Amino acid sequence: MLTTDPYDDDKLREECGVFGIWGADTAAAVVALGLHALQHRGQEAAGITSYDRNWFHSHRAVGHVAGNFDEDHIIRQLPGDAACGHVRYSTTGESGLRNVQPLYAELSSGGFAVAHNGNISNARTLRQELVQHGSIFQSTSDTETIIHLVATSSFKTLLDSFIDALKQLEGAYSLVCITPEGMIGCRDPLGIRPLVMGKLGDAVIFASESVAFDVVGAEFIREVEPGELIVVNDKGIRSLHPFAKIAPRPCIFEHVYFSRPDSIVDGQSVYSVRKQIGAELAIENPVEADLVIPVPDSGTPAAIGYAQQSGIPFELGIIRSHYVGRTFIQPGDKVRHLGVKLKHNANQALIEGKRVILVDDSIVRGTTSTKIVEMMRDAGATEVHMRIASPPTRNSCFYGVDTPKREKLLAAQYDVTGMQDYIKADSLAFISIDGLYRALGETGRSNDHPQRCDACFTGDYPTTLTDQDGLANVTQFPLLAERVT
Known part of the structure; x- marks a missing residue:
């Protein structure tokens, strides 16, 4: 199934x-x-x-x-x-x-x-x-x-x-x-x-x-x-x-995707941080276009920030149906493709003849981005540019997030140019790791003492992974000698 x-x-x-x-x-x-x-x-x-x-x-x-x-x-x-x-x-x-x-x-x-x-x-x-x-x-x-x-x-x-x-x-x-x-x-x-x-x-x-x-x-x-x-x-x-x-x-991806936008995480509004991520993304990766379009729903705050920083109008170019559950069908490319439109559909009257910037939170396997780029072209977009509100996801998470094996991650298989060719976009760009930290109010990532867990982007795992590499963790968490009574 x-x-x-x-x-x-x-x-x-x-x-x-x-x-x-x-x-x-x-x-x-x-x-x-x-x-x-x-x-x-x-x-x-x-x-x-x-x-x-x-x-x-x-x-x-x-x-x-x-x-x-x-x-x-x-x-x-x-x-x-x-x-x-x-x-x-x-x-x-x-x-x-x-x-x-x-x-x-x-x-x-x-x-x-x-x-x-x-x-x-x-x-x-x-x-x-x-x-x-x-x-x-x-x-x-x-x-x-x-x-x-x-x-x-x-x-x-x-x-x-x-x-x-x-x-x-x-x-x-x-x-x-x-x-x-x-x-x-x-x-x-x-x-x-x-x-x-x-x-x-x-x-x-x-x-x-x-x-x-x-x-x-x-x-x-x-x-x-x-x-x-x-x-x-x-x-x-x-x-x-x-x-x-x-x-x-603390996990940096809570700010990028996991937490609800109306939550406060690490003392900061998740919604405000995501808008700032979008603004940093626009500063780092500008492109001439007519519309900024979020990939619903997780890309919306970053798309707003991108639009405000760039001065390019924000529009809902992809309409999501909230009444479709996770239905299951028999395998088959044609039926599977039609099933996509049950949940997401292009706003063709808005997109036709336009240069569009699609803003999403991340690229994992690349199947989403490929389908969305195709959807935009089918709706008549003259150019389709992808901007991603996180660095390339090159590594699996072993701390409670179900990520694919590393070889299944698109960014582990290709560089950015290769990823752009894979999803068939006119351009593709990600926020830098320092830009992501700046959006969180920090000057950038400290390589000596990283402020957050960002292993999915950097490969810098903050703990030993015993079940993955067979090594005993003997130094990571020094323990107090006395017990609590």
Whole structure:
């Protein structure tokens, strides 16, 4: 089976989204609303686990939040004033219900539910060691490794066991956990994946993005710091820093594509940053044209910035239908091509006889760009220029983003001229890596101490990748000697 929408096939898959709340009536209902706001981060499956101070209750299902949690009877099956939830696109582990989060287990200390955004890059190695020592896994998710590490830790308390588990992990993680002792929110020492904290009355919330607070009417408090672990219970809020401090490397692609434009990430408006990326793109790569056209919807803010900086009119030259789901058809080039127009269609009356600049967030395999350029020419455009609001994506991500293998990435196969020929554009240009950093308010990328994780563009991975290269990570995260008690 093939999806009718190559636009979906040719985008980097959003990682996952997490949301948790402690101390709210009908906590599961609040989590469901929060997950609605985070649906863009994962459309494959959704789950919620609640805690009523006696028992844990879970509902997990394949599909969107709206299709699984909008019924009152489902929410009534999830009682309690504490809950965590997850929207998923699989980056590690097969698709299927057994991998849908939150994952839950009964430990010696009681119930333990965990929702995870990111990817544990040494999970396979850890899993092999755990299985050899008797652990029995119920899923293929890297997240289950965390549960087994907690369960087998020699430390006495749940908190110490949890920290002991974290110190064995490599890669990226933002976690929200519900336990009888409270809710835990934490980020990896580099802060690769985002996590923010807010309040709804007296209740405390963790979420992947601030937009989830807007939807539920909560107040944004602050970001969870890289390497920080926050425990929330009836006694209050406790912040711990169990890792030695190192320079953070938050994912730069959150600003380019993943986060919703109305979110605040790293203290900055995502929408404003994307407009500034477009402005930098126009400064670096000008071209004479009649129209600036965004590739819907992710290219829109950058296209606005490009148009404002260049003085070339912004127009909606591609119209997207929002009423087409991810339908499936039998393979066949002719039918597949017709399926493209179910979701995107050229605004021919606007485009005919015009020189157009198409602005998109990225090029992955190149199939999207090829189809869009062809669509513009079929609509009568005299010139088609592509401008990309990120540097060429030459490397796979191992931190929670489902990217193709490197050999499938167009920028890993061709230089920019070769990519231009492949998509059949009159010109093709990308923002430079320094231009991307300037759009974020920085002078440029520091090669000695990069400010962000930009490995998909530069190949500069901030951690050792044990499962990929077989090397043990012994120096990346120096750990504090003392345990937290």
